[in-house]
Amino acid sequence: MEIIMSILAGFLFTVGLYLILTKNLIRIIIGSSVLSHGAHLLLLTMAGLKTGAPPLLGLEADTYVDPLPQALILTAIVISFGVTSFILVLGYRTYKVTGAAETDQLRGTDTDE
Amino acid sequence: MFTILHLAIIAPFLAAVLVPLLYKFIPRIHTGWFVLIVPIILFSYFLSYLPDVSGTGSVMKTFEWIPSLGVNYIAYVDGLGLLFALLITGIGALVVLYSIYYLDKHKEQLNNFYTYLLLFMGAMLGLTLSDNLIVLYTFWEITSISSFLLISYWYTKEKSRYGALKSLLITVMGGFALLVGFVLIASVTGTYSIRGILDASDQLADSPLFLPAMLLILLGAFTKSAQFPFHIWLPDAMEAPTPVSAYLHSATMVKAGIYLVARMTPLFAVSAYWFWLVTGFGLLTLIWGSLSAIRQTDLKGILAYSTVSQLGMILSMLGAGAAALHYDSVDNNAYTMAVAAAIFHLINHATYKGSLFMMVGAIDHETGTRDIRRLGGLMTLMPISFTIAVIGSFSMAGLPPFNGFLSKEMFFMSMVEIAHFPQYSVDSIGILLPIVAWTASVFTFVYCMMLVFRTFTGKIQKEKLPTKPHEAPFGMLLSPLILVALVVFIGFFPNTLVPTIIEPAMASIMPELAQTGSFGVDIYFWHGFTPELFMTVGVVLLGTAIFLALQKWNKMHAVFPENRLFNQAYNRSLEGLDRSSHALMSWHMTGLVRDYFIYIFSFTVVLLLFSLFGTGAFTIDVENMVPVSPYEAVLSLVLVGSSLILMFTRSRLKAVIALGVLGYTVALFFVLFRAPDLALTQLTIETVSVTLFLLCFYHFPQIFDALKETKFHAVNFVISVTVGLTVTLIGLSASGTRLFPAISDYFLENSYKEAGGNNVVNVILVDFRGFDTLLEILVLGIASLGVYSLIKLRLAGGENK
Numbered sequence: 001m002e003i004i005m006s007i008l009a010g011f012l013f014t015v016g017l018y019l020i021l022t023k024n025l026i027r028i029i030i031g032s033s034v035l036s037h038g039a040h041l042l043l044l045t046m047a048g049l050k051t052g053a054p055p056l057l058g059l060e061a062d063t064y065v066d067p068l069p070q071a072l073i074l075t076a077i078v079i080s081f082g083v084t085s086f087i088l089v090l091g092y093r094t095y096k097v098t099g100a101a102e103t104d105q106l107r108g109t110d111t112d113e
Numbered sequence: 114m115f116t117i118l119h120l121a122i123i124a125p126f127l128a129a130v131l132v133p134l135l136y137k138f139i140p141r142i143h144t145g146w147f148v149l150i151v152p153i154i155l156f157s158y159f160l161s162y163l164p165d166v167s168g169t170g171s172v173m174k175t176f177e178w179i180p181s182l183g184v185n186y187i188a189y190v191d192g193l194g195l196l197f198a199l200l201i202t203g204i205g206a207l208v209v210l211y212s213i214y215y216l217d218k219h220k221e222q223l224n225n226f227y228t229y230l231l232l233f234m235g236a237m238l239g240l241t242l243s244d245n246l247i248v249l250y251t252f253w254e255i256t257s258i259s260s261f262l263l264i265s266y267w268y269t270k271e272k273s274r275y276g277a278l279k280s281l282l283i284t285v286m287g288g289f290a291l292l293v294g295f296v297l298i299a300s301v302t303g304t305y306s307i308r309g310i311l312d313a314s315d316q317l318a319d320s321p322l323f324l325p326a327m328l329l330i331l332l333g334a335f336t337k338s339a340q341f342p343f344h345i346w347l348p349d350a351m352e353a354p355t356p357v358s359a360y361l362h363s364a365t366m367v368k369a370g371i372y373l374v375a376r377m378t379p380l381f382a383v384s385a386y387w388f389w390l391v392t393g394f395g396l397l398t399l400i401w402g403s404l405s406a407i408r409q410t411d412l413k414g415i416l417a418y419s420t421v422s423q424l425g426m427i428l429s430m431l432g433a434g435a436a437a438l439h440y441d442s443v444d445n446n447a448y449t450m451a452v453a454a455a456i457f458h459l460i461n462h463a464t465y466k467g468s469l470f471m472m473v474g475a476i477d478h479e480t481g482t483r484d485i486r487r488l489g490g491l492m493t494l495m496p497i498s499f500t501i502a503v504i505g506s507f508s509m510a511g512l513p514p515f516n517g518f519l520s521k522e523m524f525f526m527s528m529v530e531i532a533h534f535p536q537y538s539v540d541s542i543g544i545l546l547p548i549v550a551w552t553a554s555v556f557t558f559v560y561c562m563m564l565v566f567r568t569f570t571g572k573i574q575k576e577k578l579p580t581k582p583h584e585a586p587f588g589m590l591l592s593p594l595i596l597v598a599l600v601v602f603i604g605f606f607p608n609t610l611v612p613t614i615i616e617p618a619m620a621s622i623m624p625e626l627a628q629t630g631s632f633g634v635d636i637y638f639w640h641g642f643t644p645e646l647f648m649t650v651g652v653v654l655l656g657t658a659i660f661l662a663l664q665k666w667n668k669m670h671a672v673f674p675e676n677r678l679f680n681q682a683y684n685r686s687l688e689g690l691d692r693s694s695h696a697l698m699s700w701h702m703t704g705l706v707r708d709y710f711i712y713i714f715s716f717t718v719v720l721l722l723f724s725l726f727g728t729g730a731f732t733i734d735v736e737n738m739v740p741v742s743p744y745e746a747v748l749s750l751v752l753v754g755s756s757l758i759l760m761f762t763r764s765r766l767k768a769v770i771a772l773g774v775l776g777y778t779v780a781l782f783f784v785l786f787r788a789p790d791l792a793l794t795q796l797t798i799e800t801v802s803v804t805l806f807l808l809c810f811y812h813f814p815q816i817f818d819a820l821k822e823t824k825f826h827a828v829n830f831v832i833s834v835t836v837g838l839t840v841t842l843i844g845l846s847a848s849g850t851r852l853f854p855a856i857s858d859y860f861l862e863n864s865y866k867e868a869g870g871n872n873v874v875n876v877i878l879v880d881f882r883g884f885d886t887l888l889e890i891l892v893l894g895i896a897s898l899g900v901y902s903l904i905k906l907r908l909a910g911g912e913n914k
Binding site for chain 1: 705706707710711714733735737738739740741742745749752753756757759760765768772775776779782783786787788789790791794795798801802805806809812826829830832833834836837838839840841842843844845847848855856857860861864865871872873874877878882885886889892893895896897899900903904
């Protein structure tokens, strides 16, 4: 399963990065979202899968899965949501102000003051 | 320990801090008067070291600066260092005094001027009184920077900026070479201390790094001391105010290179390359500088080239003096005289050249021009300036009874002596050395005469002068008068300097020889009918003839290649650098985010794969892996499917839905992998995200229109796949590797004990790593503030859509 999860994480990275590398603002936003999903799955996989019960002490299991990566991922999920929503609104506003939905239309030059 | 000596060295820096305050709050008194106190006190202080360094003595005080790196601030006062310290503070005091009358307190920005000047003074003291190469290098660069600031003091002038930049680029280039040279030396000898390196000089001489280190250090010294072909910065540096030219670009800073060569002589003198390079470039610079000087029409231009030429002369003497280190004792060692001559001339040059610069400044100040084609006949109008000019110039020309005559004679003598040096195949072309020296001296004589007679004799051309000429104020003449008094005094009593300054400085340059006895330097006018005397007579006769026929010689200028060649090389390379760096930057800095991402990710992938396989970290451990359940297989397929849709869809609604599906699938994975909190969070977040996308879509559907245009991009695809593969490989090796136990046991054990919570993840978030969560909330807060203001904020005059 670790192999599949590693491949899946790599796949999500591929898709996310491919989207980020396009010029389209919406694709870039979606891509960053996909990329963070990939990162979360990767973190979880690297910690080892299903090595025990969920880290709830009330279950009184013999072993629990590693709680630390979960805590990190939880933070990451929230942050990536913040980032996604911010760049989404930023893209929205950019489009409204400049009418550009592609990054190369937003390109500045050295002579711009 | 921090001592008064250290304090004395950094005193100018401390004073520099006070200058702007004094300028601001006491505007009625010329700031220079306050500044003047610093060099005077320091000069008297350093005079008190004279008894300590006599013979082979030295004073060393250590202050540990960065002890862990072995960088200590060791103040080291020996003969050579003290000579420079006295020059720096002595000439410094006179220059500050002069500047008080030269710079108008109402028109000029005195705070800048004196801050830079003090900065320079401190750096120069630090440079010459340091035992550590890194400290020396640091101060070396500060002198370059303060020189840059002082040249560009009148920064509104185009030429000032050009000259400042030129001097900075050339000297800093040399400074960099110097640093590399120092590092090479330290890598061989294992120490940055000059004492330690001199003790380990045998070790260095056998090392293959000996020659590279020597060349790099010479490059540093030659650029700083304006040696051919790096001399081109010095004439342009004359755009600085005259006190600066007198101080930095004649008496002190340009001699830092000479200081360095003198310091390094015991280390490198064993090499024939050292002898030929230092002597050769010195003589070349000497003749080139003097030939260039007679073509100048600007008084300061003449002085600039004459400085270049005289610096070359001092260097050539030091180079010839290196021959002395091939003998074990001072007995019958005539080459030590060349070193004595170098030091003596260094002092003499500072006195007469300083006075000449100040004289030229006075003329410029009172007549409004420095062009000798417009000047003339000032003898009766400016008699005191005329006296200064005569003494200074005749001393520079090498005429008795001034000090310049003495050192010029010693120079000829050492050049004649060195022609008989039995090593380095000097005997074959050695005869050229005195010939070059003599020829250059003829031209030196010519420009000295030009300086005096073109300015002060002939017919006065009042209509060509911007202002009505009159004698300069006494305060402006005081400093040059003191200097010419020294010129005469040293001329008549040169031997007062011998035991106090010259011999201790020689002992620093030739430490081993100094152990064997006194150098026995004795300087006097009349040596009898020696070759030197005839050479001087020849110089005077031929020089006078050339001076008288100079008008006809002007044709020679057209034939003789000018410095234009090197200036053009400098300008061209500067333009070339400018163009190529612009081309390079605009080639890779496209302004497209996509390209930057490509650089970042390609680099990351290369780095990660390299270390993954380079260190043999890649392993797959299949033993502990869990089997794949049907749920997981289905979820995986859904994940892949929705990602593929995201990747290639042209429909806006499909994109949003696929993103939602992807997020919920990840949440389900969290459930399967025993992470209930993550699953809950992910479900909530995903719902809000999709809503947000839909809202955006609802309010402004056009932005999604662009999705319709899609084109498969192969390069992007390859990069993405490579990154994905790297991630997969890292994920695989990570799950197969356990180098050390995870810290999760700690959390599992203490979660209930310490924090009273059963949900370990929650306890970690709000308790063990509470600060992370606090900052996370901060990030969310900033993001939401950003979102809110982006939607609501309408700046005045903004869009009206």
